[in-house]
Amino acid sequence: MFSNCSDDSEDDSCPDTPDSPICLRCIFFSDGSNDNWVDLCLGDINYVNDFTGEEITYTVEELEKTKELYEQLVVAKCILFSCADSQKDNDGDGATDDLDFCPDTPEGAEIDENGCSDSQIESDFPCMTQLPYTEQMAIDVALIDEYLSEQGITAQIDESGLRYVILEEGEGNRPTVDHTVNVKYKGTLMSDNSMFDENTDGIELSLNAVIEGWKIGIPLIKEGGKIILYMPSNLGYGCSNLGTTIPSNANLIFEVEIIEII
Numbered sequence: 310m311f312s313n314c315s316d317d318s319e320d321d322s323c324p325d326t327p328d329s330p331i332c333l334r335c336i337f338f339s340d341g342s343n344d345n346w347v348d349l350c351l352g353d354i355n356y357v358n359d360f361t362g363e364e365i366t367y368t369v370e371e372l373e374k375t376k377e378l379y380e381q382l383v384v385a386k387c388i389l390f391s392c393a394d395s396q397k398d399n400d401g402d403g404a405t406d407d408l409d410f411c412p413d414t415p416e417g418a419e420i421d422e423n424g425c426s427d428s429q430i431e432s433d434f435p436c437m438t439q440l441p442y443t444e445q446m447a448i449d450v451a452l453i454d455e456y457l458s459e460q461g462i463t464a465q466i467d468e469s470g471l472r473y474v475i476l477e478e479g480e481g482n483r484p485t486v487d488h489t490v491n492v493k494y495k496g497t498l499m500s501d502n503s504m505f506d507e508n509t510d511g512i513e514l515s516l517n518a519v520i521e522g523w524k525i526g527i528p529l530i531k532e533g534g535k536i537i538l539y540m541p542s543n544l545g546y547g548c549s550n551l552g553t554t555i556p557s558n559a560n561l562i563f564e565v566e567i568i569e570i571i
Contacts (some may be wrong), residue, residue: 333372335379335387349375442543446470449541449560456499456560457539464539469525472539479534482570486516486524489571499539499560506554511568520545522563532570538563 332350349372355365367375374389440448450470457464457472464472484490491513496506516524522544530536542548542558555561 321525325465333376333387333389335376368486375482413416413454434496442479445558446541446543449543449558452540453539453560467525467529469521470541471525471544473526473529474537474539475530476535476537477530477533479530479531479567483528483531484567486569487516489513490527490564490567491569491571492527492567494563494565498555499562502562513571522561523565526563527567530567532567535564535566538565 339441349367351369351372352366355367357364366416373390376389379387392438453472462474464474491511492508494506494508494509495504497504516527519527520540522538522540525534525544526538526540538561540561540563542560545559545561546555548557
């Protein structure tokens with residue numbers, strides 16, 4: 310999604326914000342919050358050629374590929390946008406946050422449905438109910454336990470709040486968060502049992518780059534094992550809204566089979 314943030318456009322979602330490079334902003338889910346930002350902009354250094362010392366910068370195509378990769382790994386939600394050139398850490402507080410997003414948009418400026426001001430984070434990553442971690446966890450756990458009771462499911466409980474049922478323990482080794490695993494999986498929303506993601510062919514995923522519930526749950530089985538994870542939202546995607554597929558604060562069910570530990 311591109312936010313239109315130039316002053317010379319007819320549909321100006323960021324009034325009084327000058328033209329600027331296209332940027333990619335990603336929120337990572339692994340720490341259970343929405344505060345783990347990464348910003349990459351057109352012209353930023355991608356890598357340095359070891360032989361020539363040349364600094365290779367990001368192109369639009371590379372920003373789009375990075376966005377696609379993060380979202381395929383289901384570790385972050387990303388948006389492409391164009392805003393003020395000095396968007397990164399504009400207030401000099403050492404952190405890239407919502408105060409830096411459109412630093413040249415004055416307070417009180419009129420904003421259209423795209424949103425682009427200091428409240429951009431709330432426009433693009435809505436949180437229906439943003440509560441402290443422990444309060445949200447208590448709500449989620451109660452809902453999960455109610456669901457399990459209604460379905461007649463007896464699940465084991467991890468201290469993290471994760472509930473799980475081991476269908477097959479598997480044989481051989483257990484993976485750790487340092488492993489890459491080849492897995493088949495299906496993800497559904499607990500609220501209505503609708504499926505939001507599935508892989509039946511097998512996909513290689515690094516366990517240090519997946520959501521927290523997977524980091525906790527997958528090592529509970531061995532190679533060839535199968536498990537169902539009943540996951541509180543804070544161990545999944547938290548308050549981040551993934552469009553029409555996963556709403557904010559969604560409790561999730563994952564059925565996972567480890568095909569192979571890489």
